[in-house]
Amino acid sequence: DTEVTQTPKHLVMGMTNKKSLKCEQHMGHRAMYWYKQKAKKPPELMFVYSYEKLSINESVPSRFSPECPNSSLLNLHLHALQPEDSALYLCASSQEWVATNEKLFFGSGTQLSVL
């Protein structure tokens, strides 16, 4: 299995809702990432987990809460989002985090709309 799987593919939520995005990989990768991609813009790094520990938080608002319950799973918990948070949320994984020449494997993303 060489894929990163993200669910759901689409999500519509209100500003008072709580929802979660899920990401799964079974490639034995020890680094997992959340990226945010607005329309016609490049992906922007949000969080990096290395060996199930949060290693990078790119000053992301606390309404986004990541979680890495085990080496195969990565969640992003959403609460009290704003309409400007509407975007494609990409999960990615790699063998290691800081290793040289690491290739990232991306999921197909969750398209989030906040109403």
Added chain:
Amino acid sequence: AQRVTQPEKLLSVFKGAPVELKCNYSYSGSPELFWYVQYSRQRLQLLLRHISRESIKGFTADLNKGETSFHLKKPFAQEEDSAMYYCALKESYGKLTFGQGTILTVHP
């Protein structure tokens, strides 16, 4: 400060013509550079990385430290090369930063 610059948002060529997608970077350390590609309705995927000095799908990219560039080249473009191409820089602590992207369209 912007680390990766892709000056062309759109690039159009005809099938069989050479194509060059430009990428310039700004980084004081030893850079790791990559090209990622996103075909229509497909996920973002790695095309090539500078350390490997590889040729993938006929594309090559050479790191020029003097000019701080990592341009992507292919001598004969194909219609299936039409896609969004991102140049990306990996910083020493692991963060991967993408350029703004170039949409390549190869006309028949």
